[in-house]
Amino acid sequence: MVVVVGAGATGLGVAWDLSLRGLAVTVIEQGDLAHGTSGRFHGLLHSGARYAVRDPNAARECIQENRILRRIAAGSIEAVGGYFVKTPASPDDYGEGWLSAMEATGIPVARVSREVLRAAVPELHPDVEGGYWVPDGVIHGFPLLFRLQKAIEAHGGSVRRHTRLLQVEAGSDGVRRVRVGSASGAEWLGCDALVNAAGPWAGEVSRLFDDRLPMRLSRGVMIIFAERKLAHVVNRLAPPGDGDILVPHDRVTIWGTTDEPTESAAAKPPRPSETRKLLALGRDLFPDMENWRALRAFCGVRPLYQPETAADSRHVTRDFTVIDHARRGGPAGVVSVVGGKWVTFRLMAEKAGDVVTSYLGGGAPSLTAETPLPPLREQAAERQREPWLCECEQAGEWDLAAWPGATLGEWRTRTWFSMGPCQGTFCVHRVANRRLTTANLAEVDAEEAALRSEREQGMQGALWGDNAREWALSQSVRRQTLGERTP
Amino acid sequence: MRLVVVGQGPAGMLTADWACRLGAEVTVVAAADGSLGLWSGAWDFRNFTDSGEVIRDPWQWWELHGREHGVGWTREHWAHWWTRWRRTWEAAGIPLAGGEELPSHNRFTPTAVGRMVPVFVCPAWQWAVDEPEPVIWVGMEGLADAPIELAGARFRALTGMAASEVCLPKPDAWAPHWSSLAWAVYVESGEGRRWLSEALTRALGGYAGSSPVLMPQVLGEDGCETLIGELEAALERPVREYPLLPPALGGIRIRDRWKRALKRRGVSSITGTVDAVLKDGVHLRASGASLPADAVVLATGGLLGGGLWLSAAGELLNTATGQTVVWSGRMDELAVAGIDTDGTGYRAVGRVVGGFDSDRHGDSGAVNLYTVASAIEALFGKQTAMEGWGTERGGNDGP
Numbered sequence: 001m002v003v004v005v006g007a008g009a010t011g012l013g014v015a016w017d018l019s020l021r022g023l024a025v026t027v028i029e030q031g032d033l034a035h036g037t038s039g040r041f042h043g044l045l046h047s048g049a050r051y052a053v054r055d056p057n058a059a060r061e062c063i064q065e066n067r068i069l070r071r072i073a074a075g076s077i078e079a080v081g082g083y084f085v086k087t088p089a090s091p092d093d094y095g096e097g098w099l100s101a102m103e104a105t106g107i108p109v110a111r112v113s114r115e116v117l118r119a120a121v122p123e124l125h126p127d128v129e130g131g132y133w134v135p136d137g138v139i140h141g142f143p144l145l146f147r148l149q150k151a152i153e154a155h156g157g158s159v160r161r162h163t164r165l166l167q168v169e170a171g172s173d174g175v176r177r178v179r180v181g182s183a184s185g186a187e188w189l190g191c192d193a194l195v196n197a198a199g200p201w202a203g204e205v206s207r208l209f210d211d212r213l214p215m216r217l218s219r220g221v222m223i224i225f226a227e228r229k230l231a232h233v234v235n236r237l238a239p240p241g242d243g244d245i246l247v248p249h250d251r252v253t254i255w256g257t258t259d260e261p262t263e264s265a266a267a268k269p270p271r272p273s274e275t276r277k278l279l280a281l282g283r284d285l286f287p288d289m290e291n292w293r294a295l296r297a298f299c300g301v302r303p304l305y306q307p308e309t310a311a312d313s314r315h316v317t318r319d320f321t322v323i324d325h326a327r328r329g330g331p332a333g334v335v336s337v338v339g340g341k342w343v344t345f346r347l348m349a350e351k352a353g354d355v356v357t358s359y360l361g362g363g364a365p366s367l368t369a370e371t372p373l374p375p376l377r378e379q380a381a382e383r384q385r386e387p388w389l390c391e392c393e394q395a396g397e398w399d400l401a402a403w404p405g406a407t408l409g410e411w412r413t414r415t416w417f418s419m420g421p422c423q424g425t426f427c428v429h430r431v432a433n434r435r436l437t438t439a440n441l442a443e444v445d446a447e448e449a450a451l452r453s454e455r456e457q458g459m460q461g462a463l464w465g466d467n468a469r470e471w472a473l474s475q476s477v478r479r480q481t482l483g484e485r486t487p
Numbered sequence: 488m489r490l491v492v493v494g495q496g497p498a499g500m501l502t503a504d505w506a507c508r509l510g511a512e513v514t515v516v517a518a519a520d521g522s523l524g525l526w527s528g529a530w531d532f533r534n535f536t537d538s539g540e541v542i543r544d545p546w547q548w549w550e551l552h553g554r555e556h557g558v559g560w561t562r563e564h565w566a567h568w569w570t571r572w573r574r575t576w577e578a579a580g581i582p583l584a585g586g587e588e589l590p591s592h593n594r595f596t597p598t599a600v601g602r603m604v605p606v607f608v609c610p611a612w613q614w615a616v617d618e619p620e621p622v623i624w625v626g627m628e629g630l631a632d633a634p635i636e637l638a639g640a641r642f643r644a645l646t647g648m649a650a651s652e653v654c655l656p657k658p659d660a661w662a663p664h665w666s667s668l669a670w671a672v673y674v675e676s677g678e679g680r681r682w683l684s685e686a687l688t689r690a691l692g693g694y695a696g697s698s699p700v701l702m703p704q705v706l707g708e709d710g711c712e713t714l715i716g717e718l719e720a721a722l723e724r725p726v727r728e729y730p731l732l733p734p735a736l737g738g739i740r741i742r743d744r745w746k747r748a749l750k751r752r753g754v755s756s757i758t759g760t761v762d763a764v765l766k767d768g769v770h771l772r773a774s775g776a777s778l779p780a781d782a783v784v785l786a787t788g789g790l791l792g793g794g795l796w797l798s799a800a801g802e803l804l805n806t807a808t809g810q811t812v813v814w815s816g817r818m819d820e821l822a823v824a825g826i827d828t829d830g831t832g833y834r835a836v837g838r839v840v841g842g843f844d845s846d847r848h849g850d851s852g853a854v855n856l857y858t859v860a861s862a863i864e865a866l867f868g869k870q871t872a873m874e875g876w877g878t879e880r881g882g883n884d885g886p
Binding site for chain 2: 460
């Protein structure tokens with residue numbers, strides 16, 4: 001049995017990779033799927049262009065995986081393409097070096113004129129000077145993770161959520177068993193190999209087997225706008241910096257990001273000063289951005305790894321590292337996989353899987369690059385005649401029924417209810433009524449309070465214009481109409 | 488006096504109504520329908536203390552704590568204006584629950600999710616009681632906004648009283664897009680009345696006793712008193728509504744009846760956005776025209792009403808004047824930020840007046856009443872405002 005810690009893209013990717021090689025796996029996860037960084041990114045399917053100059057290795061991996069994911073995860077990828085846009089503020093000498101780096105890394109690129117660019121992305125500033133097309137895309141992270149879970153379980157693996165790693169027991173012959181804890185108590189699990197894919201918590205997990213990893217955590221803030229403001233990804237043609245990526249993500253648009261060292265693995269909600277600063281950085285690309293309908297702001301924590309000290313986390317590689325702890329004096333059979341990007345999760349999993357397979361003495365190759373993931377549910381099923389429970393995201397009984405026994409929070413990420421412009425104001429009580437068939441009133445109330453608080457924190461991070469008005473409506477409905485006594 | 492009232496939420500309509508009765512020539516300018524249609528139409532006096540405890544006697548609370556909140560009115564002064572307000576609504580054809588001239592204390596009214604919240608005055612179609620009693624909580628299949636299982640469970644847990652949940656099967660005419668408004672139109676139609684009466688009679692056949700039947704607030708757009716009367720006769724039980732989320736039929740009925748009453752009395756109404764308050768009137772954005780006035784009252788609401796606008800840079804703007812409003816910049820103080828009466832240009836009424844936190848305290852009715860009556864006293868002089876109702880047009884229904 002291989003135990004994988006963390007049910008983000010990396011951990012589920014490793015479990016999927018090992019399952020396909022015929023190994024038995026159990027994933028343990030402290031929260032729900034995508035509890036950490038995998039649920040908190042801008043959704044960009046990198047072409048690698050962003051890293052071509054500074055991080056060519058990461059760039060090559062990005063374009064390779066970009067192509068693979070389009071094949072194996074069709075349905076969870078939007079192949080929208082992206083532009084690198086030159087503004088009057090772009091450094092003059094950057095473009096040339098970037099183009100030769102693109103050639104060296106093999107990332108397709110095509111020059112586009114100012115006119116074509118402005119026709120493709122009318123929201124751009126009139127002063128933009130042209131740019132380049134690259135094969136950027138969009139990843140729908142949550143559905144992709146649920147597909148991974150489904151694939152793992154179909155191969156006999158298990159994903160145990162709300163379960164923490166408490167203790168690791170290893171001897172001279174390597175790791176033997178792990179103790180895990182959940183609401184139902186603690187237990188020992190036999191463990192032939194252990195994979196630490198805990199993202200920002202990888203450092204904490206590594207303390208349990210006495211080979212502490214020097215993580216460099218960095219927080220990135222993003223703003224979600226409530227409308228799909230453009231049809232393609234837009235990047236700033238400049239060295240990676242704050243406020244330089246805009247991603248059309250299904251029905252919304254995500255603007256990012258920032259880079260600030262942090263000690264906290266848990267992503268703390270953005271401060272208003274952070275989001276205002278980030279918003280202002282968009283002006284030279286999108287002059288009207290301040291008037292776009294903001295939805296919420298959120299923050300993700302990058303689990304960067306760099307043993308040698310570097311001054312600025314922007315300069316820490318976006319490449320990933322697979323660490324075989326036996327080689328550094330740690331226990332045998334323990335592997336950590338750290339750093340990397342969402343888009344390279346499959347490759348990270350493959351490399352970690354290679355180490356685990358070789359340790360366990362098997363020779364099965366990785367099959368993930370050739371194996372399409374199963375769809376989440378049969379498309380043929382017809383919706384019944386019933387009212388929407390969530391009008392913004394068009395979720396109804398039919399959607400809830402696919403996840404029987406789910407909590408309100410689980411239904412949120414699986415059906416997308418409460419994610420739209422009203423942020424749950426008009427639908428949480430309806431879904432709570434359905435939840436009452438599988439939970440008692442106190443549990444429903446606690447889940448509702450947690451969901452409301454989570455939605456409110458995100459709204460408060462982007463509290464201006466119509467979103468501020470929506471927030472005021474939400475406050476009034478909760479207190480006056482529903483009689484909630486909110487803190 | 489030519490008076491321009493900007494905004495047609497409860498404070499704007501009350502100002503227009505009273506100023507008209509006192510002889511002013513009133514024009515209401517509003518960019519939208521006003522906020523009345525968002526809420527059920529219950530008017531709160533004061534429901535919760537600063538620390539969140541329920542208040543049963545709001546009269547006493549204002550007497551003891553009003554000055555801390557900048558309100559120095561005596562009990563008699565409150566009673567005068569509450570009476571005036573009550574008669575104003577009754578004159579507009581809005582029936583109020585309870586027979587007494589003025590309630591002596593808060594009662595309780597249910598929310599759609601089964602909480603019992605304090606209320607001072609509410610429309611007669613809404614259930615409001617001194618003490619909770621066993622009820623029959625009715626919902627309809629296909630009306631997601633009436634979560635009766637949740638409501639029943641919570642009602643039992645909070646009050647210790649029995650509650651039965653009854654779900655009516657949806658009528659043949661039902662379609663998935665039906666909102667509460669569509670339900671109300673159907674229920675008021677000939678077919679809908681038959682359906683409702685039969686479905687309720689069948690569903691309640693097995694229930695002994697005379698517990699009140701609580702219906703979701705979809706009993707007709709305007710003819711709800713007739714409908715309730717018919718149902719009560721058929722069921723031999725009290726029938727009342729519990730309010731749903733916005734858009735709320737309770738507030739919509741009040742808004743429509745009140746608007747008609749104002750129109751009958753000669754209040755003019757203009758759809759438009761005011762973007763400047765001038766010395767002698769207001770400037771309208773779309774037409775570029777100015778509307779002359781001797782006095783201007785801003786009833787534009789706060790952030791929700793649109794009277795305040797929070798910019799991306801964190802600046803709070805008074806949308807009717809374009810002026811920046813000073814506030815601390817702290818999110819937790821946003822709810823109490825507002826614009827005050829300008830010494831020369833305008834008077835502000837309703838929630839737009841800063842300092843009150845009505846969502847938290849449950850005092851929105853009192854805030855409307857206090858700010859509107861204060862503006863009326865300032866505009867007409869206290870004596871005329873209190874006693875000069877004989878000069879009003881369209882019939883004397885003042886106290």
